[in-house]
Amino acid sequence: MPGTAGGRIGIVGCGNISRAYATKLRALPDLDLVACADLDPARAQALAEAFDVPAVLTPDELLAHADVDVVVNLTVPLSHAAVSRPALEAGKHVYSEKPLALDTRDGAGMVALAQERGLRLGCAPDTFLGAGLQTCRALIDAGAIGTPLAANAFFLGSGPEAWHPDPRGFYQRGAGPLFDMGVYYVTALVALLGPVRRATGAARISRPRRLITSQPMAGTWMDVEVPTHVAGILEHEAGPIATLVASFDVPATRYRCIEVYGTEGTLSVPDPNTFGGPVQLRRPGETDWTDVPLSHGNAEQSRGLGLADMVRAQRSGRAHRASGDLALHVLEVMERVLAASRDGRHQDVTSRVERPAPLPAGLPDDATGD
Numbered sequence: 497m498p499g500t501a502g503g504r505i506g507i508v509g510c511g512n513i514s515r516a517y518a519t520k521l522r523a524l525p526d527l528d529l530v531a532c533a534d535l536d537p538a539r540a541q542a543l544a545e546a547f548d549v550p551a552v553l554t555p556d557e558l559l560a561h562a563d564v565d566v567v568v569n570l571t572v573p574l575s576h577a578a579v580s581r582p583a584l585e586a587g588k589h590v591y592s593e594k595p596l597a598l599d600t601r602d603g604a605g606m607v608a609l610a611q612e613r614g615l616r617l618g619c620a621p622d623t624f625l626g627a628g629l630q631t632c633r634a635l636i637d638a639g640a641i642g643t644p645l646a647a648n649a650f651f652l653g654s655g656p657e658a659w660h661p662d663p664r665g666f667y668q669r670g671a672g673p674l675f676d677m678g679v680y681y682v683t684a685l686v687a688l689l690g691p692v693r694r695a696t697g698a699a700r701i702s703r704p705r706r707l708i709t710s711q712p713m714a715g716t717w718m719d720v721e722v723p724t725h726v727a728g729i730l731e732h733e734a735g736p737i738a739t740l741v742a743s744f745d746v747p748a749t750r751y752r753c754i755e756v757y758g759t760e761g762t763l764s765v766p767d768p769n770t771f772g773g774p775v776q777l778r779r780p781g782e783t784d785w786t787d788v789p790l791s792h793g794n795a796e797q798s799r800g801l802g803l804a805d806m807v808r809a810q811r812s813g814r815a816h817r818a819s820g821d822l823a824l825h826v827l828e829v830m831e832r833v834l835a836a837s838r839d840g841r842h843q844d845v846t847s848r849v850e851r852p853a854p855l856p857a858g859l860p861d862d863a864t865g866d
Contacts, residue, residue: 520800573670619823622802626771642760
């Protein structure tokens with residue numbers, strides 16, 4: 497019920513994604529959205545009015561508020577560590593939007609702080625808990641494609657300047673196609689194939705300035721601070737080798753989102769930025785793909801499911817799935833790909849994480865097996 501210990505939620509950062517979280521929280525009877533905050537008070541007030549949030553606070557007030565058990569950090573990437581660390585220091589559990597931090601050092605510091613204080617630290621993306629990727633996980637674990645050997649993962653697009661009202665943040669530190677979108681793909685690969693031991697890659701800023709064509713900033717030029725085309729090779733501890741490409745420089749493509757190749761077949765994995773399908777399978781000798789029914793719940797928009805899993809895990813004492821450890825590993829993998837491009841050599845990934853526990857099949861939407 498609302499108000500159960502550990503389930504009182506405060507949101508810091510009331511931009512667009514906050515409404516997806518607030519919608520999910522309103523549907524979960526064991527979590528209660530009790531406060532929201534933003535540097536722009538009007539945005540916090542708008543969220544509070546739309547979702548009947550009792551308290552509208554400043555960010556500092558929310559971090560100190562006695563009725564907030566969990567701080568949900570939905571600020572821009574540049575502010576993630578600046579909000580999450582003080583929240584942990586204030587004794588709050590924290591669930592952050594991705595990435596966990598701008599670099600591995602800050603991310604590792606927050607993971608260590610949470611462990612030291614006995615607090616939970618979680619991080620998006622949680623899309624790997626959706627019906628599509630959980631169905632794929634179950635197929636791989638059941639041997640549907642034999643032993644996994646390799647994977648391809650492609651996020652290919654032309655950039656957000658044609659549709660986003662203010663795309664400048666996508667080209668600043670902490671974003672770009674790898675950190676903004678590739679994080680979904682790396683997280684999915686780790687959830688399906690296990691942790692990465694070594695990475696290499698190449699990256700470039702294809703155009704140092706880009707023209708915004710979306711309203712209301714159409715005609716404005718913006719500077720590009722981060723690589724806009726990244727190609728990486730990820731060597732998983734268990735053996736598979738994954739190819740990852742994340743780009744804002746591709747006008748059109750036919751490539752699938754993710755494919756996993758095994759000794760007994762190929763698995764077509766759905767867009768890891770969504771929670772649903774389709775899931776398809778093709779084995780040697782077959783002439784076409786077979787659609788696989790989704791075996792798990794949460795096929796619709798379910799951002800916040802990882803937060804719910806974290807709160808419930810804290811109550812029961814089990815490990816939560818969208819964990820700080822997982823987010824730190826994914827962050828290091830992405831950082832190592834860029835370092836390989838800079839240094840011209842393979843990079844060892846030093847962090848280690850277990851594959852998140854799968855969700856049981858057949859659960860209703862929003863259930864996490866507790």
